[in-house]
Amino acid sequence: MNKETLTKPEMTVSQIGEHFKILKVKGIKGMEMPSHISTREAVIIVIKGEAVLKLPNKEINLKANESTIIPAKEPHTLTINEDFQANVIMEIESEIKFVTK
Numbered sequence: 001m002n003k004e005t006l007t008k009p010e011m012t013v014s015q016i017g018e019h020f021k022i023l024k025v026k027g028i029k030g031m032e033m034p035s036h037i038s039t040r041e042a043v044i045i046v047i048k049g050e051a052v053l054k055l056p057n058k059e060i061n062l063k064a065n066e067s068t069i070i071p072a073k074e075p076h077t078l079t080i081n082e083d084f085q086a087n088v089i090m091e092i093e094s095e096i097k098f099v100t101k
Helices: 003-007
Strands: 010-016 020-027 032-038 042-055 058-063 067-070 076-091 096-098
Touching: none
Parallel strands: none
Antiparallel strands: 010 020, 020 076, 032 076, 032 096, 042 058, 042 067, 042 076
């Protein structure tokens, strides 16, 4: 396993429907998802833990049983503050692309 694998949350497709897909995001305290975008709007629903979603003009504290909408094509990072699990719902055509500097 390389270092990058150990520091980024795990993201896997859990379900695919006719129009939407659900991604499971899991990680432990201290992990960070580097800057990335969703090509279409996405909804994140937190199942457990806490994290900070950093968008260009605001930070959103995510906690269990809360949700938020991530705007399409807006770069953001996710920093995990407490062991974390969430579902991300997005259109099937939507992609996650990492922002390169």
